[in-house]
Amino acid sequence: MRLVLLLLSLLLPLRAALAQEAVHGGPVRALAVAPDGTLASAGFDQSVIFWDAAGGRARAVVRWHAGAVNALAALPGGLVASSGEDGRIALWPPRPGAQPLRVLEGHEGPVVALAAAGPRLASAAWDGTARVWDLGAGALPRVLEGHQGNVNAVVFGADGVVVTAGADGTVRAWPEGEPPRTLAEFSLPQNTLAALPGGALAAGGADGIVRIIDAGGAVRELQAGTRPLVALAASPDGALLAAGSIGGSVTLWEVASGRLRHTLEGPGLPVWSVAFAPDGRTLWTGGADRRVRRWDAATGSPIGPLGGEAEAAPVAGLDAYGARVFRACSACHALTPEGGNMAGPHLHGLFGRRMGSVAGYEYSERLARGDITWTRETVADLFTRGPDEVTPGTKMPVQTVGNAEDLAALLRFLEAATR
Numbered sequence: 001m002r003l004v005l006l007l008l009s010l011l012l013p014l015r016a017a018l019a020q021e022a023v024h025g026g027p028v029r030a031l032a033v034a035p036d037g038t039l040a041s042a043g044f045d046q047s048v049i050f051w052d053a054a055g056g057r058a059r060a061v062v063r064w065h066a067g068a069v070n071a072l073a074a075l076p077g078g079l080v081a082s083s084g085e086d087g088r089i090a091l092w093p094p095r096p097g098a099q100p101l102r103v104l105e106g107h108e109g110p111v112v113a114l115a116a117a118g119p120r121l122a123s124a125a126w127d128g129t130a131r132v133w134d135l136g137a138g139a140l141p142r143v144l145e146g147h148q149g150n151v152n153a154v155v156f157g158a159d160g161v162v163v164t165a166g167a168d169g170t171v172r173a174w175p176e177g178e179p180p181r182t183l184a185e186f187s188l189p190q191n192t193l194a195a196l197p198g199g200a201l202a203a204g205g206a207d208g209i210v211r212i213i214d215a216g217g218a219v220r221e222l223q224a225g226t227r228p229l230v231a232l233a234a235s236p237d238g239a240l241l242a243a244g245s246i247g248g249s250v251t252l253w254e255v256a257s258g259r260l261r262h263t264l265e266g267p268g269l270p271v272w273s274v275a276f277a278p279d280g281r282t283l284w285t286g287g288a289d290r291r292v293r294r295w296d297a298a299t300g301s302p303i304g305p306l307g308g309e310a311e312a313a314p315v316a317g318l319d320a321y322g323a324r325v326f327r328a329c330s331a332c333h334a335l336t337p338e339g340g341n342m343a344g345p346h347l348h349g350l351f352g353r354r355m356g357s358v359a360g361y362e363y364s365e366r367l368a369r370g371d372i373t374w375t376r377e378t379v380a381d382l383f384t385r386g387p388d389e390v391t392p393g394t395k396m397p398v399q400t401v402g403n404a405e406d407l408a409a410l411l412r413f414l415e416a417a418t419r
């Protein structure tokens with residue numbers, strides 16, 4: 001018994017340090033960056049989060065897809081497209097409401113990649129097809145058929161021609177009004193694509209090799225590792241290429257020389273998604289730790305995650321341990337009315353407040369019902385069983401607070417900080 005207590009006392013500080021600080025409820029599968037720098041992230045938790053990236057705060061969370069959200073693309077006018085395991089594509093307004101502006105249906109399997117060029121949106125799916133949607137015209141999409149098996153990736157290449165890659169190992173171009181062309185054929189599935197300057201393309205394979213296919217069809221190989229690649233992103237000027245593998249590492253390459261510039265090391269690996277900021281200096285990664293992280297593309301060093309840590313300035317008189325646990329919440333919730341409604345409602349006056357009652361916040365139908373009053377007990381229940389259990393249909397990403405210690409500290413903190 002003594003030994004157990006001793007072990008526990010040794011473990012406790014460690015546990016506190018590991019207090020859950022995730023923002024998404026599952027791995028971050030997709031990222032999209034708009035030209036103005038706003039960022040969207042999406043994941044296996046079915047949610048899409050729109051970020052004010054400079055401030056590190058979540059502006060909105062939407063949960064609408066039935067299943068994981070696999071891909072995102074930034075569209076003109078600040079719109080963001082999301083696609084999911086449910087085979088649907090949704091277009092979201094720049095100030096995300098509870099519902100999409102438009103839904104594109106037709107795919108008969110998970111839609112795993114999206115690419116945008118002007119008013120055109122291309123999608124790749126595990127129904128063996130890719131589609132090109134003209135968002136201006138609203139007409140039926142062009143359906144691209146020919147791959148054997150899943151289509152895993154799609155980009156707009158030189159002259160706006162759609163290029164796809166698939167489980168059949170081929171990379172294909174689909175010029176409008178002409179027969180499709182096979183640009184390259186490899187013996188292993190190709191998982192991801194990036195378009196490079198001069199009509200070149202990069203394909204990331206199941207064998208961990210990045211293959212750069214130039215406009216003439218010549219292929220160069222970059223050995224990024226041995227694990228399957230799941231994400232590729234080119235910097236805006238096309239000089240750098242980031243490759244993320246399911247095994248963990250993110251490598252940064254100089255495209256022209258083929259030189260490995262950095263292998264990212266630090267928290268948040270393995271990653272599922274990578275994207276460059278418009279200035280090319282910041283690299284975003286989304287990973288298994290359910291966070292969006294920021295890296296310096298020049299040095300390869302971590303800058304930190306979005307939400308949470310940056311806002312964790314200690315507040316005098318408040319439970320410091322509880323404040324640390326609250327970091328997981330602070331990306332989406334302000335504590336005061338002045339802090340306003342962010343992705344979630346402000347939490348001022350929480351205890352004694354009816355669920356779904358903050359004026360001006362657009363709640364999900366479930367929370368708007370208002371049939372729970374928030375108390376120590378009901379908030380504890382919310383984060384023990386999880387929002388999906390307690391309030392099914394909520395748009396708050398799955399959040400639970402793993403241990404009793406953390407939960408007690410969070411409640412102490414909330415009691416004082418929301419008064």
Ligand code: HEC
Nearest residue numbers: 023061328329332343344345355356363364367394395396
């Ligand atoms: C990624 C964003 C996000 C994170 C992180 C997050 N929440 Fe939320 N939270 C929301 C959203 C969105 C809602 C509104 C849900 C709805 O309308 O269905 C919400 C609702 C709530 C509510 C109900 C409020 C009301 O007015 O009825 C409470 C309480 C709450 N969150 C507490 C927390 C706490 C505590 C944490 C951290 C452990 C946390 N949330 C983490 C987005 C988030």
